[in-house]
Each structure stands twice: as C-alpha cells, then as structure tokens.
Amino acid sequence: MPAIKYEYQNENMKLIKSNSITFGGDNKQMPTNQLFPETWVDSYADYLFNYAVGRVSDAEIAKDLVQETFFAGLKSAKNYKGDAAERTWLIAILKRKVIDHYRKINSKKGKAEVRMNYNASSDSEGDWLEEQVADPFSNFENDAIENEELGLAIHDCVSKLPKKQSMVFKMKTIQGMSTEDICNELDINPSNLWVMIHRARTALVGCLNQNWFEL
Amino acid sequence: MTSCEKAAVICNKAQYNEASFLDKLKLRFHLFACKNCTVHSEKNAKLTSICEKAKLRSLSEQEKVLMKEFLKKES
Numbered sequence: 001m002p003a004i005k006y007e008y009q010n011e012n013m014k015l016i017k018s019n020s021i022t023f024g025g026d027n028k029q030m031p032t033n034q035l036f037p038e039t040w041v042d043s044y045a046d047y048l049f050n051y052a053v054g055r056v057s058d059a060e061i062a063k064d065l066v067q068e069t070f071f072a073g074l075k076s077a078k079n080y081k082g083d084a085a086e087r088t089w090l091i092a093i094l095k096r097k098v099i100d101h102y103r104k105i106n107s108k109k110g111k112a113e114v115r116m117n118y119n120a121s122s123d124s125e126g127d128w129l130e131e132q133v134a135d136p137f138s139n140f141e142n143d144a145i146e147n148e149e150l151g152l153a154i155h156d157c158v159s160k161l162p163k164k165q166s167m168v169f170k171m172k173t174i175q176g177m178s179t180e181d182i183c184n185e186l187d188i189n190p191s192n193l194w195v196m197i198h199r200a201r202t203a204l205v206g207c208l209n210q211n212w213f214e215l
Numbered sequence: 216m217t218s219c220e221k222a223a224v225i226c227n228k229a230q231y232n233e234a235s236f237l238d239k240l241k242l243r244f245h246l247f248a249c250k251n252c253t254v255h256s257e258k259n260a261k262l263t264s265i266c267e268k269a270k271l272r273s274l275s276e277q278e279k280v281l282m283k284e285f286l287k288k289e290s
Binding site: 037040041042045046049050053059063066067070071074147148150151154155167170172173174175179191194197198201204205208212 | 223224233258259262266270271273275276278282290
C-alpha cells in the first residue's frame, strides 16, 4: 500500500510540476510594461527630481539631470524590454546620469584625490585624524536617509492622486503658494480649493498608512 | 456647534496657518465633543509634520512645461 501511495504522490507532484511549467509559459506571453513618454514629465518628474536632489544637493543640477534622463530614455526607448516598470527603468537611467555627473566634476586627476584638511576654524593641535571619523552615536546620517525615503514615499502617493488634486496639493504644500495665487492660476474658488486639499490629504494619509508607517 | 465638514475645512486651513483665531476656537470646541474629528485632526497634523520633515521639493508647472517642450523638440 505505501508503495502505491508513494507513486500516487509522485504522480501528483509531476502534475503540479507540469502545471507550473505551463503557468510559467503563460507568464511570458503576458503583456509586459510599456512606455508612455508623453506622460513622463507629469508622472515622474517630481519623483526623479527628489531622488536627484538627494544625491547632488543642487536643485539646478538635479533639474538638468532629470531632463537628461528623460532625453536618454526617449533615445533608448527601443531598447526597453518591458521587464521593469517605467519608473524603475527611468530611475536606473538617472542613477547612471548621477554617476556621470560626479565623474565629470572629478575628471581632473587631482580632484579625485581624497584630501583631508584640518578644520581651519578650530585649533590645529590634537588628534585631528580621529576627529574626522564619523561619530558612531550620531543619528544624523540615518535621519537624512530616512527622510529621503519618506520624501520619495510621499511623492509616490501624490502621483497616485487625481491630476488636479495633486497639482493643488503640490502648489500649496511644497511650493507654499498662497490660496489666492492658486485660485487665480487654476481658476477655481477658495472653497473648491479647500475641498480638493481635503480630499488629497485624506487620500495621502490612507496611502502613507500602506506604504510608510502608521500615521 | 460647528459641523464636521466645517471643522475639517478649518483643520486643513490650520495646517497652512490660514485659520483665524475664531476658527481655531471653534475647532477646539468641536474636537472636544467629536472623537472622529479628533482622530482625523491628529492624522492631518502628523501629515503636515512629515511633509515638513521630508523637505519635499518639486518642479514648478512652468519648469515642467519647459521640459516638455524641450523633449518634444528633441524627439
């Protein structure tokens, strides 16, 4: 009896195995990701911009890098295989652009050297080499990393909002524009604006609850 | 007594420092009585604080339009 059972189990396993193979085959035929370059600026510009600012610490350079990324994306759109999502693909290009940027500004050999200058404002005596080492008890660096990730998580959620709501939210919260200016620019009345802000904020709290920590 | 809808509007205005003193007073009274709005108000304030903490940046609409034009021209 046990021998038959064993065979039976084996049969089952074969069955499962062959099933998974056909499933895998189906997977390959599934429609893959596609590129929609005309929506790039609206959908990803802010996300990429935040990513770049975190790495080059200069808004103007970051803006140029984002633009170059879109441009490079357009040029190599035919090489896009559809394995990664659109944004992941663009981020990968942006990463190369950031590296290229640092290569460019460090192109002269001398600039590539690591120089340690003793802080001119303090006394030049003492264990200066030891003082250059990062403080192991400092939370500052972790905070910076965490805040950058938080910023990207917020932008991710903002990009999921309806276009007008995300626009109003960005103008009000990020660019700090006054209610009056926004109303003039978008041709809406203040109560309309506050309704949109309310909806955007409620949706954001819900989204961040899923993608970040409990609010 | 202020309605929950009005309280929500005041709460949102308060996040951008645009609520008047009287509005804030009304909101306080409402929150004293309404538990749901208290929860909402706390979450809303938390959202404001994390938005500040994250030092969000974005490109202005104008910059985006310029970027779009550039890409259209180059492609």
